[in-house]
Amino acid sequence: MSTNAELERIFDEMAKVLELTGANPFRVNAHxxxxxLMGDLTYDIATLADDPRKLTAIDGIGDGTARKIIEFVKTGKVAEHDELVEKVPRGLFQVMEIPGLGPKTVKLLWEQAGVTDLESLKKALDSGVVEKLPRMGAKTVQNIRDSLAFAAKAGERIRLGVALPIAEAIVERLRAVPGVTHIQYAGSLRRGRETIGDIDILASTTDENALFAAFTAMPGIEKVLVAGGTKASVRLERGVQVDLRILPEDSFGAALMYFTGSKEHNIVLRERAIKMGYRLNEYGLFPDDGDAAPHKRGVTPVASRTEQEIYRKLQLHWVPPELREDRGELDAAFQDKPPTLIELPDIRAELHAHTTASDGRLTIDELAAEARRRGFHTIAVTDHSKSSIQANGLNEDRLRAHIEAIREAQSRIKGITILAGAEVDILSDGRLDYADDILALLDIVVASPHVALKQEPGKATARLLAAIKHPLVHILGHPTGRLIGKRDGLHPDVNALAAAAAEHDTALELNANSLRLDLRDTHIKAAVDGGALIAIDTDAHCAEHFDELRYGILTARRGWLTPPRCINTWPAKKLHAWLKKKR
Incomplete structure (x- = not known):
């Protein structure tokens, strides 16, 4: 495990122990x-551990944190962490991962039911001990049992590409229910995170019973978990939990802001509200009169109906959901001039796509027709190179014939430019799969790693840098080679890649396929900060893959990408001129 990953685990465990033992919430949140932050870093934090000033220069790292990082790099452990984890059974960390079991409940189960891990939790449930605890009961016990079973069955978070179509279909279905005035999905899904835990849907309606009835009667439901009051929860046969909350129309904006999150973004907003003499919760922004729960006492909010009016009352620009991660979106620089983030209609070209010549399902003509149908001015045919045997990669003779076939298709097909390209393997030592004289025949070269994806970070960085610096390479394709939830991929120094890409005018790819999303959001932000260009491509192997583009856009927005920095948004003349500079 890398230094960053180890430190992420250590600080996460410290936060959980502090929460379980009732520490100050600010201390919990700080850890x-x-x-x-450790999970988001795009370089090895150990490289800065020789100088505390380098560490404290990073926003979010104070003197105390810097000392812990240096201690870990030198000794392989953090003494304070070791002391803290001795205070609670380590198995409680797993218990806290069970949906619906918050820190207070886990603390109660530990102290009064002897729960120390998942096995003892199951035994406590079976013995009847849990049901006798305060705030527990038969229904709560059954919900915990269901959550345990669901966690065992699901095991993983759900990919964005799976969750978003489900949420959209549910919202569209429920929007047609009589009485519904507002409905929208929220949570990490609305923020465009690459994986989500469950789907949150918020609605306002004049007929709660009709909406709950329609929700719990949807096809594909495995079990109705809760239905009543203002909330209903169901578990789908596809292994996804969906929560529906019914909210007053007057406070829909405040609730949407609260349930969209992130938790960290909301904390900063609440702190700002307090400093300005307000109190912010899921019901609205209220004058702070010194008493809690203003919405329960009939206090009129100063803003609540829309997110925009709440941000405006807090003297802030509205923040797009994808940026709400407490990564600088509320800082003065952002608020002075918010970036205009990239949107789906901005994309004008697809620069990484495959045909039947390798492992694609479309002919050259069919690929061009699909790209033209979607309004693109350029499509790049980039079939696999010879080392990708499993993908029917092309040797030099087949590639030459393929180039001729692409030129012939272009002579017949009007309304779109068809580029003759290749996705060229970056071999483990950084060499490319074709010689330079072959690469020079191509209009576009996408160089990608497909093998040796467990290289240590130093070797991986050197390997990818060699491709970026190659004078005939235009795009570094899916740079880490990861598959979400299936393959970790490479861990290069993305800051170094970004700097080299900016210097050599090579674009870094955000592969929009929802299994990849590679580069990931934090890598995109590092590339943007480093001055690099970005290519957002679908890596299309069939017509349906073009639909994956929206997942790349969501990830790009999370990385603060603006249209001018994405080569796929450029007009044809500018894009083609850029490609020809390397020929």
């Missing part, structure tokens, strides 16, 4: 924030 959780550092854990998240």
């Amino acid at each position: 959780a924030r550092v854990a998240r």
Whole structure:
């Protein structure tokens, strides 16, 4: 495990222990924030551990945190972490991962039911001990049992590409229910995260019973978990939990903001509200009169109907959901001039696609027709190179014939430019799969790693840098080679890649396929900050793969990407001129 990953685990465990033992919430959040920072870093934090000033220069790392990082790099452990984890059974960390079991409940189960891990939780449920605890009961016990069973069955978070179509279909279905005035999905899905835990849907309606009835009667439901009051929860046969909350129309904006998150973004907003003499919760922004729960006491909110009016009242620009991760979106620089983030209609070209010549399902003509149908001015045919035997990669003779076939198709097909390209393997030592004289025949070269995807970070970085610096390479394709939830991929120094890409005018790819999303959001932000260009491509192997583009756009927005920095948004003349500079 890398230094960053180890430190992420250590600070996360410290935050959980502090939460379980009732520590100050600000201290809990501080440790959780550092854990998240470690997970987001695009370079090895150990490279800065020789100088505390380098560490404290990073936003979110203070003197105390810097000392812990240096201690870990030198000794392989953090003494304070070791002391803290001795205070609670380590198995409680797993218990806290069970849906619906928050820190307070886990603390109660530990202290009064002897729960120390998942096995003892099951035994406590079976013995009847849990049902006798305060705030528990037969229904709660059954919900915990269901959550345990679901966790065992699901095991993983759900990919964005799976969750978003489900959420959209549910929202569209429920929107047609009589009485519904507002309905929208929220949570990490609305923020465009690459994986989600469950689907949150918020609605306002004049007929709660009709909406709940329609929701719980949807096809594909495995079990109705909760139905009543203002909330209903179901578990789908596809292994996804969906929660529906019914909200007053007057506070829909406040609730949407609250349930969209992130938790860290909301904390900063609440702190800002307090400093300005307000109190912010899921019901609205209220004057702070010193008493809790203003919405329960009939206090009129100063803003609540829309997110925009709440941000405006807090003297802030509205923040797009994808940016709400407490990564600088509320800082003065952002608020002074918010970026205009890239959107789906901005994309004008697809620069990484496959045909039947290798492992694609479309002919050259069919691929061009699909790209033209979608309004693109350019499509690049980039079939696999010879080392990708499993993908029917092309040797030099087949590639030459393929180039001729692409030229012939272009002579017949009007309304779109068809580029003759290749997705060329980056071999483990950084060499490319074709010689330079072959690469020079191509209009576009996408160089990608497909093998040796467990290389240590230093070798991986050197390997990818060699491709970026190659004078005939236009795009570094899916740079880490990861598959979400299936393959970790490479861990290169993305800052170094971005700097080299900016210097050599090579674009870094955000592969929009929802299994990849490679580069990931934090890598895109590092590339943007480093001055690199980005290519957003679908890696299309069939017509349906073009639909994956929206997942790349969501990831790009999370990385603060603007249209001018994405080569796929450029007009044809500008894009083609850029490609020809390397020929």
